[in-house]
Every structure is written in C-alpha cells, then in structure tokens.
Amino acid sequence: MNQPTEARLLAESDIMWAEVGQSRPHESAQLHVLGTANYVDDIREVQGTLHAALGLSQKAHAKIRAIDLEAVRNSPGVVAVCTAADIPGANDCGPIIHDDPILADGLVQYVGQPMFIVVADSHDNARRAARKAVVDYEELPALLTPQQARDANSFVLPPMQLRRGQFEQAYAAAPHKLQGKLAVGGQEQFYLEGQISYAIPKEDGGMLVLCSTQHPTEMQHTVAHALDLLSHKVQVECRRMGGGFGGKETQSALWAGAAAIAANYVKGPVKLRADRDDDMMVTGKRHCFWYEYEAGYDDEGRILAAKVEMLTRAGFSADLSGPVATRAVCHFDNAYYLSDVDIVAMCARTNTQSNTAFRGFGGPQGAIAIEYIIDEIARNLGRDALDVRKANFYGRDPDGARNTTPYGQPVKDNVIHELVAQLESDSSYRARRAAAREFNAMSPVLKKGIALTPVKFGVAFNTVHQNQAGALVHVYVDGSVLVNHGGTEMGQGVNTKVAQVVAQQLGVDLSLVQVSATDTAKIANTSPTAASTGADLNGKAAQDAARQICERLAQMVAKEYGADPADVQFRNNHVHVGGRALPFKQVVAKAYLARVQLWSDGFYATPNLCWDSKTMTGTPFSYFAYGAAVSEVIVDTLTGEWKLLRADALYDAGNSLNPAIDKGQVEGAFIQGMGWLTTEELWWNQMGKLMTHAPSTYKIPAVSDCPEDFRVSLYKNANVTDSIHRSKAVGEPPLLLPFSVFFAIRDAVASVGDYRVNPPLQAPATYEAIFNAVTAVSEG
Known part of the structure; x- marks a missing residue:
C-alpha cells in the first residue's frame, strides 16, 4: 500500500494502536440521548428575535394580478410583511441556473410557492397571518406530469445522450429482444429537523445566519446576493442537522435567503422555522423517473444491446436536475458491462416543486432500470435472475x-x-x-x-x-485539539470520522479531539456535504493539516535529541524519538515556548477526475x-x-x-x-x-x-x-x-x-x- 505521507509519521508496527478503524461512538451520541444536542431551533434566541412564516401560492401556474396584504399586516403580532420588492439584491436561490426566485414576483409556478414573508412576534402569529392574504390570480395552463411536459416540449435543460457502440445493429442481431416501460416515483427527504434559518444582523451591515444546511457556502452566496453584499459580510454557521439526505443541499437557500431578507428589513434577528406541512409543500423531492427501454440478449441472458429513455420530473426550475440526470445516465450500467448502449435523459419542466438532491443523487434511478431489464430477461429465459446478473x-x-x-x-x-x-x-x-x-x-x-x-x-x-475541501487543526498548550472542516454533520458521523483521522495522525486519544461547527468564517468556499464525499474530502484535508503540525513538532524534537525527523513517531499520547517516549502534552508545551506554530490549515483536491458534459465521457468518479x-x-x-x-x-x-x-x-x-x-x-x-x-x-x-x-x-x-x-x-x-x-x-x-x-x-x-x-x- 503506497501511503508516503503517512509512513514517515506512523510506522506499520504501530497499527495495533489506532483510532482509525475502530468502532467509536458518534461524537454527539450522548448529547442526542440526553436531549442536549443543540440544533438551530435550540439556540438561545437573541433579545428581540422575531419569527417569520411564508405566504404560499394556491395555484399551480398563474399570474398574480393583485395581492391584498392588508389583513395580514393587521393580524395580531405582525411587525412587517416583505415581498419581492423588498429584496435589495437578487431575488434568486437557483444553485446553477438562476431561475428560482426566493419570492414569486408576478408569477407563481407551483402550489406552495412562497409569495411573501410575514414577520411577527411569534411563530404561530406569523403562520396565522400568512393565510389571510387575498390574491387575485389569472390562471395559466399547468403541466403537472413529466409526460405532459415532454409532449409540450417543456424542459429545464436540453436532453442529454450517451451512446457507445452501435445499438441499432446489435439490437437487430440479438437472438432475443424485449421492450417495456417502468415508472419509479419520487421521495420526500423527511428529515427529522425541518428547514430552519435564524438570521441575526451584525455591525456594519453584516449578517450571521444559523442554518440547517448541507452547503453553508451556497447559503452564504444566496444571502449575499439577496442583500447585495460581498461574501465577507455574510457568515453562515451549522453545528449539526437533524438529517438532510440532500434536501438541505440547495433548498435550504430559500429559507436562509428569506430569513436574511426579513432580518435586514426589520433590522433585527428573525427566525424562520418551517412547519412540516409547509416544508413538504415548498421543497423539492427525489426526482421521479419514467423509463421506456429496449434490450437485446442471448440465450445466457447476456445483454448485447440496451436502450433507455429516462424522463424525469424536474419541477418548475432547474435546481440540481442536470447533475442528477447525469448521474442517472452514469449509473444505468450498475454492475454490468454494456457494450452497445443508447441512453437518453430528459428533465421535464412541470408546475410542481422543483426537485432536488436526495441520497443517491440520480444513481438509484439510473441503476434500477437495468435491474428491471435483467429481471425480465431472467424470467423470459426461465433462469435464476442471479445467474443472469453474474453473466453480465x-x-x-x-x-x-x-x-x-x-x-x-x-x-x-x-x-x-x-x-x-x-x-x-x-x-x-x-x-x-x-x-x-x-x-x-x-x-x-x-x-x-x-x-x-x-x-x-x-x-x-x-x-x-466541487471535489475539494479545507480544514483547520488547532493544538492547544494543554494538548487538546480543535478541528474545523468544511463538511456538515447531519447525523452521518462525519465529525466523528474526521476526529478519528486527526487523532490517528497526532497519535492522541480521540477524547482529546473536538470538532467545532461548520462556519464560512473559518473555512471558505466549501463544497456541499453530499455525493458521499464528506469523510473522503474533509478527512484528507484535516489529515493534511494535522500532518503539518506533526512535521513541525518532529523537527523540534529531532533537533533536541539529535535524531532524524523521519524517525519521530506519534502514538499512544506520546512522541517517540530515540527510544524515548515523551508525553504529547509536554512536547506541545515546549513547542509553544519555542514559538513553533501549533495550528495549521489543510487542503485536499481529489486527483485524476475529468468530465466532458458534451460527450458525456470521462473519469467522473x-x-x-x-x-x-x-x-x-x-x-x-x-x-x-x-x-x-x-x-x-x-x-x-x-x-x-x-x-x-x-x-x-x-x-x-x-x-x-x-x-x-x-x-x-x-x-x-x-x-x-x-x-x-x-x-x-x-x-x-x-x-x-x-x-x-x-x-x-x-x-x-x-x-x-x-x-x-x-x-x-x-x-x-x-x-x-x-x-x-x-x-x-x-x-x-x-x-x-x-x-x-x-x-x-x-x-x-x-x-x-x-x-x-x-x-x-x-x-x-
């Protein structure tokens, strides 16, 4: 195994002592059980905090001829009502294509689309008031299914196609053929903690947003653009989420943006906590897919040619539908070699919630189609489906x-x-x-x-x-360690794994390592915690930071004891040099007195990746x-x-x-x-x-x-x-x-x-x- 950066500081004979590879409890497990783990809604509110709710559209597709908010403003406890006209910057929360308004402005495109923000003295008063708006709609034709959208040539992106070999010839020559259709529904993320953002104005026009999000940097961008600020004026922090599953990668932006717009308008702190019904009405889901497929195969069930047209419900805006469809295309093969294929994916624009990331991100939707085909092939041949799978x-x-x-x-x-x-x-x-x-x-x-x-x-x-990450590691004089990285903790244990990696690198017990909240003021330009890369990226970045600290300490210790820095090892809470075992805490204290830097930043970028979106080829994984x-x-x-x-x-x-x-x-x-x-x-x-x-x-x-x-x-x-x-x-x-x-x-x-x-x-x-x-x- 080639691990040049680790071998110098961690000898193979010391693997018996390790924090990595051990079944350690989740770093917040005790807090979860005791009910003392703080989520955004548990944070002690700043004095004067107001509460917001969203006014939602009751039509799937309509022009807003007029909207009467008088009854809303006169409701008990209401302090302010914000509309699109009150947004000082960009009215947009689209992550790639800017086609997703924070608040509808003259046009609503699905039932549940936010039209205005109510700010009141309590959560309940804000929600009650939001329902009192009188809206004059001019209804427009609505496309409610992907098939309707396809027939109307309504797409959020141009169709994408991946071809290899000669499907037509291979299909025509195949001994056996099948054709069919399959529908696979979407899925609600159903995180335990709903969407929530708490915006607190800071001095000199700044804004702090405490947000349940998988992508603090995207929230920073959304808020900065909405308030017409530079990014350094906006700080986004997330200690933990009560689940995300992709639903808080981009779609938390609407809630972060709305909370910040309201806080900026009233010049005070505003919390926006979604009721479960509102959350599910507003936010996007896993994309449902509709498939039409053809396959040619031999007597053993080996697939000789495969063609699939995947039609997915994007919703009213693009959001992440393009990347989701791309991943579906790239996972149609699942575990099987397909010599001659023709794969088409289309993202239908419908007057429904804009669908988004969900665990698997299109991969499950792509792979289930080939599994369905193989299941049919096996039954047609009277064979065990496992044998057909093995053959392919x-x-x-x-x-x-x-x-x-x-x-x-x-x-x-x-x-x-x-x-x-x-x-x-x-x-x-x-x-x-x-x-x-x-x-x-x-x-x-x-x-x-x-x-x-x-x-x-x-x-x-x-x-x-997006395959990059940063981290900070601080070693304090008492030997304790604080880590900050760009990943977010949604219950999956990324903080625990990163802490294990740092403990392993420094040679200390896991109990000495603490991971702090994800914060855009500490790690800039973070990638979302998604695509299963949280531990991969942030673990490498944190390891890089800890490695640099080890190198500095090794230089100091080697100089003092006349040893080669390469022979200095870190394990069992000690620094080993020349047959001596020096307590880690003692070495750190000496390093401080010697003015050795005891903190470091780390960075990692996944190597050897490439992707050509035009030809749909490359090494994306x-x-x-x-x-x-x-x-x-x-x-x-x-x-x-x-x-x-x-x-x-x-x-x-x-x-x-x-x-x-x-x-x-x-x-x-x-x-x-x-x-x-x-x-x-x-x-x-x-x-x-x-x-x-x-x-x-x-x-x-x-x-x-x-x-x-x-x-x-x-x-x-x-x-x-x-x-x-x-x-x-x-x-x-x-x-x-x-x-x-x-x-x-x-x-x-x-x-x-x-x-x-x-x-x-x-x-x-x-x-x-x-x-x-x-x-x-x-x-x-």
Whole structure:
C-alpha cells in the first residue's frame, strides 16, 4: 500500500494502536440521548428575535394580478410583511441556473410557492397571518406530469445522450429482444429537523445566519446576493442537522435567503422555522423517473444491446436536475458491462416543486432500470435472475475488454464477483430460493419471493471543481485539539470520522479531539456535504493539516535529541524519538515556548477526475463502492400486503474508518431505500396540489417495517485508490441495496403465474400496486 505521507509519521508496527478503524461512538451520541444536542431551533434566541412564516401560492401556474396584504399586516403580532420588492439584491436561490426566485414576483409556478414573508412576534402569529392574504390570480395552463411536459416540449435543460457502440445493429442481431416501460416515483427527504434559518444582523451591515444546511457556502452566496453584499459580510454557521439526505443541499437557500431578507428589513434577528406541512409543500423531492427501454440478449441472458429513455420530473426550475440526470445516465450500467448502449435523459419542466438532491443523487434511478431489464430477461429465459446478473458483471481483469463503463472510465477495482459469491454463500440464497418455491407451491394465498441484487456506485461529485475541501487543526498548550472542516454533520458521523483521522495522525486519544461547527468564517468556499464525499474530502484535508503540525513538532524534537525527523513517531499520547517516549502534552508545551506554530490549515483536491458534459465521457468518479443484498418477502395476494422476512447486506466500505457508524449507515440507507420503492408515494391532485404533505398522508417505513432478521456485514477490501486510510464512502451507495426488496416482491407476484409472466409492478410497490400486479398476472 503506497501511503508516503503517512509512513514517515506512523510506522506499520504501530497499527495495533489506532483510532482509525475502530468502532467509536458518534461524537454527539450522548448529547442526542440526553436531549442536549443543540440544533438551530435550540439556540438561545437573541433579545428581540422575531419569527417569520411564508405566504404560499394556491395555484399551480398563474399570474398574480393583485395581492391584498392588508389583513395580514393587521393580524395580531405582525411587525412587517416583505415581498419581492423588498429584496435589495437578487431575488434568486437557483444553485446553477438562476431561475428560482426566493419570492414569486408576478408569477407563481407551483402550489406552495412562497409569495411573501410575514414577520411577527411569534411563530404561530406569523403562520396565522400568512393565510389571510387575498390574491387575485389569472390562471395559466399547468403541466403537472413529466409526460405532459415532454409532449409540450417543456424542459429545464436540453436532453442529454450517451451512446457507445452501435445499438441499432446489435439490437437487430440479438437472438432475443424485449421492450417495456417502468415508472419509479419520487421521495420526500423527511428529515427529522425541518428547514430552519435564524438570521441575526451584525455591525456594519453584516449578517450571521444559523442554518440547517448541507452547503453553508451556497447559503452564504444566496444571502449575499439577496442583500447585495460581498461574501465577507455574510457568515453562515451549522453545528449539526437533524438529517438532510440532500434536501438541505440547495433548498435550504430559500429559507436562509428569506430569513436574511426579513432580518435586514426589520433590522433585527428573525427566525424562520418551517412547519412540516409547509416544508413538504415548498421543497423539492427525489426526482421521479419514467423509463421506456429496449434490450437485446442471448440465450445466457447476456445483454448485447440496451436502450433507455429516462424522463424525469424536474419541477418548475432547474435546481440540481442536470447533475442528477447525469448521474442517472452514469449509473444505468450498475454492475454490468454494456457494450452497445443508447441512453437518453430528459428533465421535464412541470408546475410542481422543483426537485432536488436526495441520497443517491440520480444513481438509484439510473441503476434500477437495468435491474428491471435483467429481471425480465431472467424470467423470459426461465433462469435464476442471479445467474443472469453474474453473466453480465464487469470482468475481473482490470485491463480486460469488459471493464470499461459506457462513459469511458475503466473499472479497476472490481470486486463484485467475490462479494456476491460471499453473500450468496453466507445467506444460503440457493437453498432459500428453492424453499420459497416449495412454499409457494403449497400456499395459494401467501407467496414468498427472494432476490439478490448487486451495487456498483461511483464516488465523487460529477462536477469536478466541487471535489475539494479545507480544514483547520488547532493544538492547544494543554494538548487538546480543535478541528474545523468544511463538511456538515447531519447525523452521518462525519465529525466523528474526521476526529478519528486527526487523532490517528497526532497519535492522541480521540477524547482529546473536538470538532467545532461548520462556519464560512473559518473555512471558505466549501463544497456541499453530499455525493458521499464528506469523510473522503474533509478527512484528507484535516489529515493534511494535522500532518503539518506533526512535521513541525518532529523537527523540534529531532533537533533536541539529535535524531532524524523521519524517525519521530506519534502514538499512544506520546512522541517517540530515540527510544524515548515523551508525553504529547509536554512536547506541545515546549513547542509553544519555542514559538513553533501549533495550528495549521489543510487542503485536499481529489486527483485524476475529468468530465466532458458534451460527450458525456470521462473519469467522473474517484473509485467505485460495491455491495449486494438478499431480501426475502412474503406477500398476501388477496390484499397486496407484504412483509420483509429477512435481509442480508454485504457492503464494501474499504478499510472502514468506523465500522459501527458504517454499519449504521448501511442499515439506515437500506430502510430508506426500501421506503422509496414500497411505501412512500407522492401524489398531486388535478389542481397540482401535493396531497401527501404530512406524516398523516405520507408513509415512511416504521419500526414494524424493519425485518426481524437483518444481517449487515462489511466486506474486507482496502480501496485501491488513495482515499483517506483506504476507506470507501458509505452514505449513498447502500441505498441501492433494497432493490432486492422490490425484486423479491416482484418474484413473489410472479409466482402467481408460475413465474412465466413478468408482473407489471411499478415503484413504489404499495399494497395497491402489488394487488394490481397480482391481478394482472392472474389474468395474463
């Protein structure tokens, strides 16, 4: 393993002592349990703090002929009402294309779009007043589905296309062919802590914004532009979030911008906390996708040609739909070599919420299409779908002909063959599959299904410049360490992992390292904590900063004891030199007296990345993470009800930085992905109003939906790429593991037709959808 920057300061013989690779508790675990972890709404309010609420549109697409706010202003406790005319700078919170106003100005484009801000003495008074506006709308035609938008040629971006080989010729020559359609719904992020921003005016026209956000720098830009300020006048801070899942990457900008606009208007602190219904009405979701596909294959099920048209609901503005669609295109292959492909993605402009990032960021939507195709191929051939999957895997030889993705990136770290073989054996997949079929033959109503599905997921931002991070490390005279980095903590444990990395580099116990709030006044120009890169980027940056401190201390100690600085080692809270073990605290105190700098900044930029958006080719990913899961379900064919009996997941986290946290992430991602594909259904009425806008109408998985038998393991596999301690990301890729749940349900439904009919099961596979699929198979 080539780790030149670490080998000089951490000998291989000292690996027995380590903070990295250990299952350490989440750095805020005790605070979470005791209820003392501070979120934005827990911060003690500044004297004179007012509260804001948003006035929302009741029409999907309309001109605002007139708006009467008199009743709003006269409501109890109301101090001010702000409209677009009160924004001193840019009325925009679009992250890439500036087509997303903070407040609608003369035109509303979806039900729930903010039109004005009410500022009052209490949260409740602000919300009550916001509902009293009288709006005169001139309704315009509304496009409410992606298909309507496609037919009207309404897109937020031009369609994108990736081709390799000659699909038409390969398809025409294939022994077998199939065609079909698939619908996969969107998903609400449903973070426990809703959107919230607290804006506090500072001296000389500055603004402090305490915000629940995955992207403090984007919030800084939005507020600065809205208030017509330079960025150095705006400070954004985030200690922690109660979940984000992508919903707080860009869409927290509207709330940060609105809070700052209101605070600037009243010249005092303003908190904007979204009620859950308002939050779900205003914010975007995971993009739903509609697929039309064709595939040609041989007698073994090997795919010879594949074509897919992916149509996605972007919503009324672009937001991150372009990058999401790009990632979907780049993950259509999943774990399979596709020689001749034609992949098209279109982002439909609809009069609904502007959809945004969600865990997986288009990757799950891209990969599920090829899995659906393979599932159909296997049933058409009467083969086990696992065997068809294996026949299509990327090759084992890193330099072989079957090891290049459709977008041109070589797959040099492929372990999918070994990983799937291990899971197949450990889970007793073959025996359980046979047992399920025996059960089904004797059970006319209850049917079992089982499926094993793989994952190959690319890790990095597919916009190259975002693959960078900065960090600060301070060592104090008492030997304690403070770390600040550009990542944000949303419960995923990035602060814990970064602290472990710094503790390892300095050779001190984890208890001596503290990570402070993410703050744009400390780390400038941060990238969002997204794309599973939080620990990868910020861990490397923090390690770089700590390494520089170690080098300075090593120089000082080596000079004093006549040693080579390269022989100075840091471990067990001591500095080792020439057979001596000096307490770390003592060395630090000496360094201070010797005027040695005890703090440092660190920086990291992921190397070897490139992407050509015009040709849709390049090396967009630093490496691939792999995994697989087996799910066994039982379905009641009379009602469509189902239950997950057992789930086995094996995930490639590389050299895991913290196995306990990584396993927890796999478990959480699995259940969240299962919810997306089964219970979580978004529904808009004919007027364009989102009707699933509260926990009473939108069902995320509950404890009772989790399998009683849930087995999660980490695959032993050091990253071939020089990632932080050769670990691999574990935020997004495991969300694809519950594909196995969906296809296990489909397997159970197919048993109704003796496995000879491909069930027309769409996602989410709700009870109703399952019942309809059972009926179709029975009649087919």
